[in-house]
Amino acid sequence: MPVFPGTNSEDETLRLLRDCGADAEIVHWSQASKMAHYDAYVLSGGFAYEDRIRAGAIAAHDRMMDYVIEAAGSGRLIFGICNGAQMLLEAGLVPGTGAIRRPTAAFTRNGPAPHFICRHVYMKLAIEPARCAITASLREDALVPAWAAHAEGRLAATPEHLSEIVAGGHLAFVYANANGSVDEAAIPNGSALGCAGLVNREGNVLAIMPHPERDAWNFNHLDRREGDDVLAPSGGSVLFSSFVQALAS
């Protein structure tokens, strides 16, 4: 897990990865050379480099990202959450519709109100589970609980490019209501296509805006039931479990 100046969600992301069985550790920005030897990379949330220019824009050019870009090219798994997702878009790894790596879309300033929003959401899987290695163990139409917590999470791209995102099967997750229905009310940030997550063409790079790791243990759930083991992973952890299973196979 690379950590940049301004990252703020590394501890809980690491904890959940480990609870789901991953052998994970944090690599600090001052130790970039350590980055080479991992099977997969998880980019966690925060405000790397203060969100200067646009969220993720500076981090996308950090030397830590050179390793991530190389790993993505060699088919290793890359999973970006919130600020991590923004970096993957700014680095051009997702949606990755073209042959050449270049940024073609952005998670940018929320709309219609241009403010930070912290709201509980559901992400609905909008692709065949096997289309993306990281979601391969989810069931079809899986609904993953999570928290949206960002000021720049609205997918923006040209209409032509949005069509390519849909046609190429890059729209990995959309915002949904608790019952799985999809409508405007479910979208917290005005995101085009109701997009909550994007996957690259090869299916090894996933970028999601909401934080499943913040609704990932039974004690996080407001609707938990009596008798549930409060310390057990559940809810949002399914996506992490799926990620760890993909790593194992």
Added chain:
Amino acid sequence: MVNLRDEELQRIAERLGRDPSVVELHAFDAAWSEHCSYKSSRHFLRNLPTSGPRVVLGPGEDAGLLHLGTHDGERYAIVVAHESHNHPSQVVPFEGAATGVGGIVRDVLCMGAEVVAVADPLRFGRCDDLASHQSHVARGVVDGIGAYGNAIGVPNIAGDVYFERGFNENCLVNVVALGIVNEKDVIHSYVPKGAQGWQIVLVGKATDPSGFGGASFSSLALDARDAELNKGAVQVPDPFFKNVLMRASYRVFALLRERKVAAAFKDLGAGGIVGCSAEVTAHGGYGAEIDLDKVNVAVEGMPPEVIAVGETQERMLWVVPPDFVPELLQIYNEEFGLPDVAYNARATAIGEVTAQQQYVLRYRGGIVMEVESEFLTGSIHDELPYTERIYHGAAAQELPALDLQGIFPRVLAHRDVCSREPLYRRYDSVVRGCTVLPRGAADAGVLAPVPGSRLGVALAVAGNPRYGRIDPAYAAEQAVLEAMRRVVAVGAHPIGLTDCLNFGNPRKAEQYGGFIAAVEALGRAAKELDLPFVSGNVSLYNEASDGRAIPASAIVACIGSIDDVAKVVTPGFKAAGSALLWIGSRELVAGGSVLAELLGVKGTLPSIEYEAERAALAIVRDAIARGVLRACRVVTDGGMLTAIARLVFDALTEGRKIGAEIDFGNPLCEAGGFVCEVAPDSGMDVTGTLQIGVTIDALELIVNGTRFDIEHLHEVWSRPLAALYP
């Protein structure tokens, strides 16, 4: 500008045997300001109870500590700090509020703790006119708190907000912060025995001219005419830098534990380098010698007094044994690369601890300050006249016959009752992944702060300005009661309190009298309920340009412990057919209520009876222990019916469509207590409770025969603040 009074200047000159230097003048100006010295409040605050079995550390250092519980054989404490940033927020709302969060977070951090939560009690003026200055303040403050807390990654789990005319020219921005620390790893705010020769290391941003005169500025009445002039006294926030500074400090804590090295760590707040280094050494019985030329500065050529007492944000002071210095510098300057994160930021050794209790500052080869440490930092005391009894209530009037259908929607839409979601959804309430009850979900926020443990901590704040307008002492007592009830309602055991006392001008006998009466009242309530105050803050001189004080505002936060977060009472009604019990006062009086305000009548204030209060707490806790309490809310602004409506709304948010049918004399009175949903066959002893109704399988609220459509009520309640916070 120095705000020392003539008699204070005289005292300084007599003690020094000479005229003070410019640097000394500014140092005393900060140290002897109300903000730093508590000169007109300290002797009253002594009467607050501050000890008890749960107290690990009472008031006196950067923050207080309460024992939370044991996990894996280790004892954990919650670190508690509470501060105000009222004056700066009125002048530059965004920066003022953001630096308020920044300051309190450092107070918690400096105890060797991880910062796990913040809460923000806010008091704004009336914001009916969205273009008014008070609306600008109300928006800027919320954005500032969000921008800071969100970036450093500390969840905002509790808080409240009131909009009162009395705050039009003087808003209140209080911030509470909590930390978690293993009790054997606490770092103190003073040097230990044997610290002679230890190094004093300044860490953080380069010192710049911002925040010069801040302590002194906070201790004056805000005069609108000087607002422009005072902007320079407000510090500049840098949450991005703080994020890195916090994480680097966590790394230092780990190394200190590993090496078993003792150290002192203290926040640079009011009074800057002098204020901090003098206190951290003097309170250990030592002196200090500081070389101002070693301080990393942002601009060359700053006068020594600015370097010495300026209040640049994001700085802290370590005092460590000399052989630990290289590793300390390596962590901040290389591993976390502070100089790359902000211009000329770093950790730098600037002086050392001396055996003589003298505080000496050197600058360009000469001595610019040399005073007895004890004289600078020791307690000073103002004897001021005050008025004994403050009560602005009028004779109670008869309430007109209640038209529930007409009035209840107006109560729900009232600015003190309506949904706070448009405001708090701008705060990250779930970062760190350990949130159990996020902001707004229930009467208190709850966290599971120790990874892998079932231990929980609950936090709630209270302080009703409608009571404060009428009777400062009564409002203070009610603040303790409400904050405590709130943590009980989520299933926690209240273990301690912290307060921020926001009052008017102590040089006006009536305003000072209100403060003194409120402190007495806080002490009474805390003693009756057996709860200690472990930290707190005083903010005086909160008055408008016409000299009128703000509504007296003793704002109280209560901390509760939870042995097993599985037992937390989750939000909203759970099932139709449950019994609804009322556990609380049956007085049908409307004094200080929203109802009384809407009807334009004066009412009697609900009485405070501690015997009944203790009995009510015992009943609620018994129901939780038996596992029969399905849902619970306390009665506050908007009365019992508002609490019931919110239990319906909470359930609806979770997808459960459950209504309620109740009968109760006047369910809009605000006499305190708990509305509880209990299983019909609970088997609990219902002595002392009153069954007021049942939950029903329909989205309706039926009250004394009057029917309300829930969706309509929810709409009415949700909307009002969306105009101010779109």
